Amino acid sequence: MRRVLLIALVLFSINAQAQLDWWNQTHNWDGTTPWTQYMKYSHAYLGPNAIPIPTLHRSDRSYFRSSSQMSLIEEDSFLSIHNELHWDRGHTQFHITHQSIEYYRTSTELRDYRISRDEDSEGVIAGDILIDISTRLWEKDRGAVWFTFHTKTAAGPLSQARFTDAPGYAFFFSHQRSFSEIGRWTPTITTDAGFQVYQTHWVDYPQNDGFLGNIGLQLQKDETIVSARVRSFTGYFRDGDWPRLLELQWNHNLSFGQTQLGWTRGLNDYPFSFLTVGLVCWLD
Numbered sequence: 001m002r003r004v005l006l007i008a009l010v011l012f013s014i015n016a017q018a019q020l021d022w023w024n025q026t027h028n029w030d031g032t033t034p035w036t037q038y039m040k041y042s043h044a045y046l047g048p049n050a051i052p053i054p055t056l057h058r059s060d061r062s063y064f065r066s067s068s069q070m071s072l073i074e075e076d077s078f079l080s081i082h083n084e085l086h087w088d089r090g091h092t093q094f095h096i097t098h099q100s101i102e103y104y105r106t107s108t109e110l111r112d113y114r115i116s117r118d119e120d121s122e123g124v125i126a127g128d129i130l131i132d133i134s135t136r137l138w139e140k141d142r143g144a145v146w147f148t149f150h151t152k153t154a155a156g157p158l159s160q161a162r163f164t165d166a167p168g169y170a171f172f173f174s175h176q177r178s179f180s181e182i183g184r185w186t187p188t189i190t191t192d193a194g195f196q197v198y199q200t201h202w203v204d205y206p207q208n209d210g211f212l213g214n215i216g217l218q219l220q221k222d223e224t225i226v227s228a229r230v231r232s233f234t235g236y237f238r239d240g241d242w243p244r245l246l247e248l249q250w251n252h253n254l255s256f257g258q259t260q261l262g263w264t265r266g267l268n269d270y271p272f273s274f275l276t277v278g279l280v281c282w283l284d
Contacts, residue, residue, distance in 0.1 A: 044240025
């Protein structure tokens with residue numbers, strides 16, 4: 001029985017190795033170094049949701065949100081579904097995001113650029129779980145200061161170069177302030193500043209860390225909300241880890257929830273552009 005199992009294991013290993021001969025030749029594999037050492041662990045070389053830049057999730061109501069991202073770039077086509085649960089406890093906000101499903105299809109050139117081991121460059125995978133816990137530290141008039149702890153699981157697989165298969169976390173402060181109406185529109189400005197860390201699979205540099213900084217403007221008129229936000233992370237690898245991305249969003253409040261339409265565009269080290277369509281259902 002042992003001999004049969006040993007032979008089966010050897011045959012399986014040989015078959016798996018043969019299936020990746022194309023990768024070995026493309027990236028000049030030396031035969032001993034783990035393939036994870038060849039990959040680049042930064043925003044410019046992975047999928048759009050691999051290393052999310054967190055921001056304050058602030059709401060006066062608990063809700064469930066489901067949204068879909070649709071790529072506007074043909075070379076990296078994807079369609080993803082996110083499910084989110086937000087629990088409002090007044091001074092504390094709990095926010096859980098499951099990057100549930102992502103269908104992707106990339107060009108061969110982009111596959112090799114990202115050191116992906118997916119020969120077909122097409123498939124369906126499930127992503128990470130994100131948890132954000134925000135606590136209000138100070139409030140006066142129309143202003144408030146929040147402190148947020150963010151963490152990311154290692155659920156997303158690595159071989160397709162869409163996720164990191166490694167955890168991460170962040171700590172940041174947020175200042176939020178509303179102002180007097182301007183032409184019936186009520187403006188609110190939110191700024192985030194803090195520290196973010198994510199793990200890699202490199203032996204010499206097992207993690208990347210850097211400054212997290214976001215700024216957003218929201219305008220509300222009756223049941224309509226429009227917003228613009230810039231998110232940024234400044235890592236120390238200096239190779240694709242200085243992402244800056246612009247987000248524009250339109251929301252409309254309904255009796256049972258909210259409809260959402262958004263557009264995200266990378267400004268630096270974030271080679272993506274996509275639309276987001278979402279639906280929010282109030283839970284209280």
